[in-house]
Amino acid sequence: MPMLGAGPSPTGQEVPLQLVRVQGYLHQFQPFLFVNINDTAKIQCSSKKQFVAGGLTAQWYRRREGEAPMLIKRCSDHQNVNKVACISEGDNLTLAIYNAQRSDSGVYYCTDSYIIFLTFGNGSTLIVGDSYTTSSWVLPLAPSPHGLLSSGTADLACVVHGVSNPVQISWSISGDLQEQGLMHSLKVKNGSLVFINHISVPVATWTSGKNFTCDVKFNSSGTSVKKIARYVEASSTAHPSGCVPQTARYAVAIFLVVLMVSLSLAWSHCCSNPGSNRLCPTGV
Numbered sequence: 001m002p003m004l005g006a007g008p009s010p011t012g013q014e015v016p017l018q019l020v021r022v023q024g025y026l027h028q029f030q031p032f033l034f035v036n037i038n039d040t041a042k043i044q045c046s047s048k049k050q051f052v053a054g055g056l057t058a059q060w061y062r063r064r065e066g067e068a069p070m071l072i073k074r075c076s077d078h079q080n081v082n083k084v085a086c087i088s089e090g091d092n093l094t095l096a097i098y099n100a101q102r103s104d105s106g107v108y109y110c111t112d113s114y115i116i117f118l119t120f121g122n123g124s125t126l127i128v129g130d131s132y133t134t135s136s137w138v139l140p141l142a143p144s145p146h147g148l149l150s151s152g153t154a155d156l157a158c159v160v161h162g163v164s165n166p167v168q169i170s171w172s173i174s175g176d177l178q179e180q181g182l183m184h185s186l187k188v189k190n191g192s193l194v195f196i197n198h199i200s201v202p203v204a205t206w207t208s209g210k211n212f213t214c215d216v217k218f219n220s221s222g223t224s225v226k227k228i229a230r231y232v233e234a235s236s237t238a239h240p241s242g243c244v245p246q247t248a249r250y251a252v253a254i255f256l257v258v259l260m261v262s263l264s265l266a267w268s269h270c271c272s273n274p275g276s277n278r279l280c281p282t283g284v
Contacts, residue, residue, distance in 0.1 A: 025049060026110055026121035031180070032168045034220035037129045041097040045110030045121050049091070057113045058086065060095045061120075064106040065166070066187035072108070100128045105165040125166050130219040135162035135192065140214045140229040142206075154206035156229060158214035160195040168217040169197040174210040207231045 025048035035041045043060075057076070063069040073095060075086035087094040097104055105128045110121040141157040148154055158181070160167055171178040181199040188194060197214070206212075209231060217224040 026112060026119055028108075028110060028121045028124045030124045032125045032127065032217075034127050034168075034217070035100050036220055037101060038099055041100045041104065041126055041128065043095045043097070043108050043110075043124050043126060045093045045095075047091050047093070047112065058088075058093055059111045059113070059118075060084075060086070061109045061111060062104075062106040063109070063123075065185050065193050069109070097126075100126075102129045102165060104128050105131075107166070125168070127166050127168070127219070129165070131163040131165040131167050132218040133162055133164050133192065136218070137161050138214065138216050138225050138227050140212070140227045142212070142229040142231070145231070145233060148203050148206075152203050153200045154203050155198065155200050156206075156212055157199075158197045158216070158227070160197075160216050162192045163195070163218065164192065166193070167195060169195060170215045170217075171197070171199050172213045172215065173201075173205070 026045060027047075028043070028045050030044060033041060033043060045058075059071060059075065060073040061069045062072045073084045073086060075088070075093070083098055085096045085098075087096055093110055095108060095110070105126055107123045107125050109123050112119050137160075139159045139161070141159060143154050143156075156171075158169055158171070160169065169181070169183070171181055178199065181197040184196045184198070186194040186196075201212075212229045214227045214229070215224050216226075
């Protein structure tokens with residue numbers, strides 16, 4: 001549904017109000033893009049119809065965690081092309097970011113203007129350098145045997161804490177890669193980020209004994225942090241290895257994650273669409 005919205009320009013000035021909509025004819029087929037510092041990032045966008053006047057009506061926005069979407073580049077503007085430039089080839093449009101720095105990390109949206117409409121693509125996450133910090137950790141959370149939903153689904157979450165920029169989170173079940181989960185994010189007071197990636201699977205799949213692996217990629221090195229969760233049947237007696245305390249600890253952690261997700265829902269609701277920046281909080 002179209003919504004009224006305005007975004008700040010790179011100079012801090014307001015972009016005129018436009019009707020904003022997300023349509024299928026703009027497609028960004030790079031969900032994640034990793035580049036090293038000082039390298040060139042090329043973010044691609046394709047259209048089902050040729051860009052008007054070689055892409056002159058196209059624009060690029062960047063959204064960073066806890067911030068309103070910002071207009072990065074008007075393709076009709078040929079200033080500052082040594083830093084950012086639009087490259088148009090028929091139905092394809094590329095945003096080139098030269099000498100990329102960590103501050104360039106974020107979610108980039110290609111847009112195209114038509115009359116009063118500003119149409120957005122699905123977004124590409126650019127990660128420059130390494131998002132890992134000394135306070136980073138990864139924790140998979142899974143339901144206890146007594147906490148499985150009567151609806152027949154089991155909810156799992158992967159919590160990534162204390163990172164400096166976005167990360168790529170994926171799930172696999174005994175080696176089979178799954179669809180991307182639902183992502184929530186929080187920006188805490190010290191400026192670091194927390195990401196929570198959530199998936200729902202049938203209870204039968206969860207209780208089958210398969211390994212559910214949360215795979216977190218922080219940089220372009222190709223290495224990642226993998227954490228495994230697996231169903232363990234309930235026991236009526238305490239196990240010497242401490243399974244009961246472990247279950248209790250996970251229960252507390254799940255409660256905290258649910259609380260964090262609840263707090264992030266308002267941000268997620270108003271900021272998931274780049275046109276609604278005026279409602280976006282700056283942090284939690």
